[in-house]
Amino acid sequence: MSLDFVPLKNPTHLAPVTTADKVYEQLLHQIVSGKIRAGSKISEPELAKKFEISRSTLREALNRLEKCHLIERKANVGSRVVDCSIEGLLELYITREALEGMACRQAAMNMTDDEIVSMREMLEEHGKQQDLKDGISYYQEEGDVDFHYKIILGSHNQQLINILCGQLYHLVRMYRIQFGMKSSRATRAFQEHSQIIQAIADRDGELAEFLMRRHIAASRKNIERKIAEQI
Amino acid sequence: MSLDFVPLKNPTHLAPVTTADKVYEQLLHQIVSGKIRAGSKISEPELAKKFEISRSTLREALNRLEKCHLIERKANVGSRVVDCSIEGLLELYITREALEGMACRQAAMNMTDDEIVSMREMLEEHGKQQDLKDGISYYQEEGDVDFHYKIILGSHNQQLINILCGQLYHLVRMYRIQFGMKSSRATRAFQEHSQIIQAIADRDGELAEFLMRRHIAASRKNIERKIAEQI
């Protein structure tokens, strides 16, 4: 299996230099996209052979996946991909609400004017795409993630950035893909994004946090509602 | 170097089964306590020899330290212990404020009555010790951590538990030890703890989160003040 192509999008992302890095990226993508099924057992010998690397190198890659909580290891038993459950999804969103809310508050305090301008431009761009496609759209989904990434980075808080971009957002993307979560409240979400940016531009940290928390909570409740309907 | 003695206190803690587990615990303790200095470079051959294990096993242990952000690795360069900076400490407390605030809100919603009783008992115990020693005390410091651990666990949210107990609190303890942070507001903190438990017992999640955030923010501001004085 080739190790070249890089299928990743993450602001924390560094260029992969070592073999284990590249395998890690491949596996990350395959898990997030569901090509390696959630909850499935990982066979070290099997994967090592598939990637044509030694088990040591593969284990190094697995360690990094474990670091972002995409797999879980038990001593002398092995690794499993985390499984996607509704409870897990809700817990994830609650955690996001806390962290991104604070990140948003910090962003209002710490973002440079340039960063704010750049966010406004991005939002405009998203608005145009929304005009064209309205409803569901790949760009909306990716656009949403981009928006959140920029705010997180804008907090200038390395702890928040590491936890959110380095760990939680891989899971967020995984759930989005595997549960087929298209937002269904795109125009609404776009408005909320605008409000949030305005609060940041006004340097109103308290409001910015409040709005971000409401934004994520709304998204969570939307999911809860859908789940309830399916029963 | 012997690998037997277990010097750890963490609710997420599982019995170490593998050699790498034991070495990880030893290193964790040595880093948190400052025996291995913050910011210092880690030599794999040197440490492996000291523990009388192979480099592979040591690297396995290092991977776990990296997982809780106690060391940082650069490809082809090596590992360093994270260094303790004032900015890092403040960022840590801001992150704690967000996460523990939410954990406290969830605890108010999800704790069982038994858990609440158990918290009350613990607080009483701490109160007695405070009567005796008043001022600075080992028990106060450990008691404070115990209090926070219990609330985090009470959230019943695995994400919050993992991030806080598995990652952030190692850093918290490291900073406490290395910066010699004795609270200096012990009686005040005790009162705040009481208030928080009351809010949880009343199932008032909103108030519980508010109080916990104020509690941690006060602690952070206390640190900022001390730092300012030293200049």
Place this chain on the structure above:
DNA sequence: GCAACAAATATTGTCGACAATTACACAAAG
């Protein structure tokens, strides 16, 4: 047919050696 135990198989953990990369020491040039 089912349960409990035993042997065989497969998987994970650990080891030591080699390859690739980086850091260091020293010499030569400006």
Place this chain on the structure above:
DNA sequence: CTTTGTGTAATTGTCGACAATATTTGTTGC
């Protein structure tokens, strides 16, 4: 004296093999 370049030494990354543990298979007894 500083700086640049080169060669050596040290460190990290990767590999394949062996040991320890878990899982599966097969067998025996009821």
